[in-house]
Amino acid sequence: MKAKIVITPKKAVLDPQGKTVQNALAYLGYQGVSAVHVGKYLEVELTGTDAAAARQALDEACHRFLSNPVIEDYRLEIVE
Amino acid sequence: MHFAVLQFPASNCDQDAVHAVRVLGHTAACVWHKETSLGGADAVIVPGGFSYGDYLRTGAIARFSPVMQAVQTFAAAGGLVIGICNGFQILCEAGLLPGALIRNRSLQFRCEYVFLKTATTNSPFTHRIPPDQWLRLPIAHGEGCYFADEATLASLRAHDQILWQYCSAGGEITDGANPNGSLLNIAGVCNEARNVAGLMPHPERACEPILGSDDGRLVFASMIAALENRRPAAAA
Numbered sequence: 001m002k003a004k005i006v007i008t009p010k011k012a013v014l015d016p017q018g019k020t021v022q023n024a025l026a027y028l029g030y031q032g033v034s035a036v037h038v039g040k041y042l043e044v045e046l047t048g049t050d051a052a053a054a055r056q057a058l059d060e061a062c063h064r065f066l067s068n069p070v071i072e073d074y075r076l077e078i079v080e
Numbered sequence: 081m082h083f084a085v086l087q088f089p090a091s092n093c094d095q096d097a098v099h100a101v102r103v104l105g106h107t108a109a110c111v112w113h114k115e116t117s118l119g120g121a122d123a124v125i126v127p128g129g130f131s132y133g134d135y136l137r138t139g140a141i142a143r144f145s146p147v148m149q150a151v152q153t154f155a156a157a158g159g160l161v162i163g164i165c166n167g168f169q170i171l172c173e174a175g176l177l178p179g180a181l182i183r184n185r186s187l188q189f190r191c192e193y194v195f196l197k198t199a200t201t202n203s204p205f206t207h208r209i210p211p212d213q214w215l216r217l218p219i220a221h222g223e224g225c226y227f228a229d230e231a232t233l234a235s236l237r238a239h240d241q242i243l244w245q246y247c248s249a250g251g252e253i254t255d256g257a258n259p260n261g262s263l264l265n266i267a268g269v270c271n272e273a274r275n276v277a278g279l280m281p282h283p284e285r286a287c288e289p290i291l292g293s294d295d296g297r298l299v300f301a302s303m304i305a306a307l308e309n310r311r312p313a314a315a316a
Contacts, residue, residue: 014182
């Protein structure tokens, strides 16, 4: 079992990396890009089998430590 | 007065902070991040650097160090705590200060002198700073762009918690004088109780004329004077 966690900057937060990547895509000729948001992806390997308990624990960890709620949002997924 | 200067793996302004306090005629000692006591210090400096390699987010791992529990208790009891650069990032992550520091608008590490306008002298960190004197201090950071949501910014203004703002050599708060994209040109803030402060510029690197500026002395001199004013009251 593992957890897949995607952390992205909140929409209201200035994201200069995303903006720069967007500009570079346009420069390379990729059309139709309205915004790019650069975040992080974490894969957490788990030893247990209780998905609900793992979700609860990691949800707390995401809120407390893995993301900063002032500037970031996260998505958490538990997979087999 | 005695200052505790915290030391995390990859702190790199700790010795500068100790030296600055000694230049002002007071004592300071480093306190390793695994310590659980601040050694009876009168004030705490959380110094600059790249604690834990800035892994995950700046300050995110350092804030859970054992010594930070002691800092939380010290701050809750009204003790003076100042975070400089990475120290500011750590205090924000720890929830001791509002907001967060994100990547500079330019995506570049900025290492240069800036001018700071002291937005309020109503704090233990600024009360000795002449309001009409702009501080000239060095910055050295890649993630110093101050961010807080609208409600937090409104609260900071309402409670007079913005201590320093980046300004031009003429004291004007302009976008051109903003080295990192900080909202409202914010360079430093304090908490609502006014005993915890953080700033991105480095006052500890500017306490002697030979270093190019001694304006940083005013920040530490403010803290020392505030502590000296407190002491008789505490003894009484």
